[in-house]
Amino acid sequence: MSTNSRRKMVEAKEIIKVYGSFRALDRVSLDVYDGEKVVIIGPSGSGKSTLLRSINRLEEIDRGTIVVDGMDLYDPKTDITKVREEVGMVFQSFNLFPHKTVLENLTLAQIVVRKRSKQEAEEKAMALLERVGLAAKAKSYPGKLSGGQQQRVAIARSLAMDPKLMLFDEPTSALDPEMIGEVLDVMKDLAKDGMTMAVVTHEMGFAREVADRVIFMDAGRIVEEGTPEHFFTAPTHERAKLFLSQIL
Amino acid sequence: MSTEAKKQIIDVGDGAAIPRKSDRGLFTAWRIAFFGAIGTIAYLVWSRPDPYLNILKFVPDGIAVTFQVTLGAILLAIVIGLITGLGRISKNRFFNGVASLYVEVIRGIPLLVQIFYIYYALGTIVKVPAILSAIIAMAVCYGAYMGEVVRAGIESIAKGQREAALSLGMNGRQTMIHVILPQAVKVILPPVGNEFIALLKDSSLVSIIAVADLLRRGREYASESFTYFETYTVIALIYLIITLFFSKIIGVMEERVSVNK
Numbered sequence: 001m002s003t004n005s006r007r008k009m010v011e012a013k014e015i016i017k018v019y020g021s022f023r024a025l026d027r028v029s030l031d032v033y034d035g036e037k038v039v040i041i042g043p044s045g046s047g048k049s050t051l052l053r054s055i056n057r058l059e060e061i062d063r064g065t066i067v068v069d070g071m072d073l074y075d076p077k078t079d080i081t082k083v084r085e086e087v088g089m090v091f092q093s094f095n096l097f098p099h100k101t102v103l104e105n106l107t108l109a110q111i112v113v114r115k116r117s118k119q120e121a122e123e124k125a126m127a128l129l130e131r132v133g134l135a136a137k138a139k140s141y142p143g144k145l146s147g148g149q150q151q152r153v154a155i156a157r158s159l160a161m162d163p164k165l166m167l168f169d170e171p172t173s174a175l176d177p178e179m180i181g182e183v184l185d186v187m188k189d190l191a192k193d194g195m196t197m198a199v200v201t202h203e204m205g206f207a208r209e210v211a212d213r214v215i216f217m218d219a220g221r222i223v224e225e226g227t228p229e230h231f232f233t234a235p236t237h238e239r240a241k242l243f244l245s246q247i248l
Numbered sequence: 249m250s251t252e253a254k255k256q257i258i259d260v261g262d263g264a265a266i267p268r269k270s271d272r273g274l275f276t277a278w279r280i281a282f283f284g285a286i287g288t289i290a291y292l293v294w295s296r297p298d299p300y301l302n303i304l305k306f307v308p309d310g311i312a313v314t315f316q317v318t319l320g321a322i323l324l325a326i327v328i329g330l331i332t333g334l335g336r337i338s339k340n341r342f343f344n345g346v347a348s349l350y351v352e353v354i355r356g357i358p359l360l361v362q363i364f365y366i367y368y369a370l371g372t373i374v375k376v377p378a379i380l381s382a383i384i385a386m387a388v389c390y391g392a393y394m395g396e397v398v399r400a401g402i403e404s405i406a407k408g409q410r411e412a413a414l415s416l417g418m419n420g421r422q423t424m425i426h427v428i429l430p431q432a433v434k435v436i437l438p439p440v441g442n443e444f445i446a447l448l449k450d451s452s453l454v455s456i457i458a459v460a461d462l463l464r465r466g467r468e469y470a471s472e473s474f475t476y477f478e479t480y481t482v483i484a485l486i487y488l489i490i491t492l493f494f495s496k497i498i499g500v501m502e503e504r505v506s507v508n509k
Contacts, residue, residue, distance in 0.1 A: 058411050085417035095412035099430050108426055109416035154412075161416060 006033040008067075009165050009196045010055055015064030017050055017220075024050045025061065026220035032165070037197045039207040039228075042217035043243060048200045051217070052167050055198065056087045069164055085113060088158030092170040094150040096142035102129065102153050103138040106160045114161065121160070128156040132186050148179030152186050159190075166190065168199040204247060208232060216240045266441065266499045282492040285485045292482070299475045303466075303482045310465030311486065317382050317451045317461060322444050324387035329394025334424075336399040347395065354392035360453050362389050367457045382454035390447050397443065401436035402428055434505050441498035445491055452487070462486060 010032035017025035024047045032038050040048045053059040054066060057073050057080050066073045071083050097105050106125035110116045116124070129135040132152040134145075142150055151171055158166060168187065172180040184206050191197060191210045201207065207214055207228060214231040216224040216239075224231065224240040235241050267278040292300040335347025354362070366385040370376055405428050413423040455464035463483060470479035 056415055058415065081414075081417050081419050084415055087415070089412075089415035091408055091412065093406075093408050095406075095408035097409065097412070097427055097431075099434075109413075109418060112422050112426060113417040158416070 006035065008032070009034050009036070009069060010198070011065075011067040012051075012055070013065045015051075015054060015061045015066060017047070017054065017059065017061045023220045025054070027064075028217075028220070028222055030215070030222065032196060032198055035194050035196055037191050037210050037212045038199070038215060039211035039213070040198065040200045040215045040217060041202065041204075041207060041243075046217040047220040048217045049169050052169050052198060052200050055165075055167060056084050056089055058089070081113070085161060086164045088161060088163035088166040090151070090154050090158055090166065090168045090171045092173050094142070094147070094154045094174070096150055096154055096157070098142050100141075101138065102134065102140055102142065102145070105142065105153060106157050109157075110160050124160055125156070128159050129153075131189075132156045133182075146179060147175045148182045151175065151179075151183045155183075155186055155190070165196045165198070168197065168201065170200050170202070172201065172203060202247070204232070216243070218243075266438070266495045266502070268499055268502070278492060278496065282489065282496070285488045285492070289482065289485050289489075299473060299478050300482060302473075303469055303475070303479050306469045307462060307465045307483070307486070310460060310462040311490075313379065313459060313464075314448070314451055314461040314490075317379065317386065317454055317459065318444070318448045320383040321386035321390060321451070322447055324383065325390035325394045325443070325447070326440065328387060328391025329398050332391060332395025333398025333402060336395060337402055351392045351395055354389055359386075359389050359450055360456070363453055363457060378458045379454075382451075382457060382459045386447060386451065386454070390443060394440065394443060397436055397439045398432070401432040401439075404435050405431050437505055438498070438502050441495075441501065445494055445498070448491060448494065449487065 008031050010030065012028065012030045014027050014029055015025050016023065016027060026047075028047070028051055030038075030051065040051065042048050050059055054061050055068060057066075061074075068083050069086050071078050073080065073083060096102075097108070100108060103122065103125055106128060107118065107121040110121035110124060111118060114121075126135060126138065129138055132155060134149055134152055134156070137145060137149065137153070142153065145153065155171075171187070172183050175183065180203070184203060187197075187199070187206070188210055197210075199206075199211075211228050214224075214226060214228050215222055216231065216235070216237070218239045224235055224237045231240070232244065235244060267275045289300075289304070293304060332347045332350060335343045336351065338344045338347070357365075363382065363385040366388065367378065367381045370381050370384070409427055409431065410423055413427040414420075418426070451461060452463040455461050455467065458464075460468075466479050466483040470476045473479070
């Protein structure tokens with residue numbers, strides 16, 4: 001594979017995450033290369049969100065190692081906020097700050113974390129809002145926006161930090177069907193720009209079109225991994241075949 | 249998963265019923281009670297100036313003291329409550345332990361006992377004016393309750409808010425200051441208003457340690473003039489008017505905050 005020569009953005013080795021007696025992640029290893037788009041799919045409860053959330057340590061793992069952009073997440077010397085500055089995350093439930101305007105949602109972390117001036121942060125924010133087609137909503141509060149608009153703002157908010165890697169945790173699952181397209185369009189645009197992305201989703205069309213690699217998880221393990229062509233046309237694992245027959 | 253729209257209401261029911269526009273019955277009851285109390289006092293003073301007018305002239309400095317104690321104590325209690333609430337949710341074991349212990353101990357001792365205790369305990373170390381000792385006692389007690397209000401308010405903010413802030417590279421402190429607390433304040437405000445009214449009423453307890461508050465002034469007048477029934481009637485009505493007045497103001501403030509949202 002040509003990707004092997006590229007730099008690894010994420011290097012997760014043998015990670016285990018346990019909830020009580022339930023193994024949410026069972027010796028999972030995953031590498032994401034610079035510029036690569038990895039789409040993680042699988043039935044609910046298969047551990048795909050847990051895997052994604054462990055990459056910026058919103059979820060603490062019990063065993064194994066995770067290195068992101070050269071920083072070991074569990075090295076006591078690593079400042080986790082430094083890792084998170086480089087890793088954007090988009091949530092299923094948007095999680096915009098309801099007490100701040102759209103513009104303030106985009107400038108807050110730029111000012112507080114990146115120490116940019118207010119003016120610089122606002123220019124950056126407006127450019128990004130323009131990009132996701134929501135410049136006109138800069139002064140609105142998130143509560144006044146539709147779900148699709150909120151999610152586009154959330155993506156812009158993450159991009160404002162100039163991340164090297166973007167994590168998407170079921171970004172369209174909470175949306176009404178007619179709004180899914182507008183969010184996926186923004187994500188496709190981002191992919192075209194060369195952003196490194198790890199996406200948990202049920203949108204098979206998106207996976208087919210955008211993914212360099214598809215990962216299928218079941219019961220806390222990666223059971224199938226390969227190019228979209230391979231995965232959607234000739235899956236080898238029984239569980240993957242069953243899943244595809246149910247979803248397609 | 250989490251719906252932001254679901255607004256959590258913390259009900260700490262030891263203050264007064266706060267009239268909201270949606271609650272028609274209570275709204276009407278508030279009017280009858282408030283204007284009825286004012287009318288009753290006015291009628292009593294008009295019909296029997298002696299003793300009622302004399303009582304009314306005697307107690308105003310008591311009202312001022314009651315306000316001083318209430319205001320001083322609530323401000324101090326909010327500060328204590330904020331620190332305690334943050335302590336209660338802290339992962340730091342020491343900070344959490346101290347805050348939890350404080351809440352447990354204080355909530356298990358009657359306020360009246362605390363007022364006596366702090367007055368005499370403080371008195372053996374330093375000489376402080378009774379009113380200051382009263383303010384401290386009330387604040388220490390209400391700070392514990394306020395701590396629980398603050399804790400509940402912070403915990404009511406959806407987990408996703410914290411995760412979003414952290415994922416943007418904010419540290420715990422920045423997340424608390426810029427994201428969690430500004431939202432928690434809106435949730436906390438109604439119960440804090442409730443605590444304020446509860447404290448206002450409980451401030452009458454400080455009359456036992458020689459603080460010349462409204463109740464104390466009433467007792468002084470009554471014992472000199474032997475007009476116990478008349479005096480306590482007026483005292484009760486004044487408390488009622490003050491309490492209802494503030495519950496109304498808090499109700500209006502609450503509506504303002506929810507409109508802004």
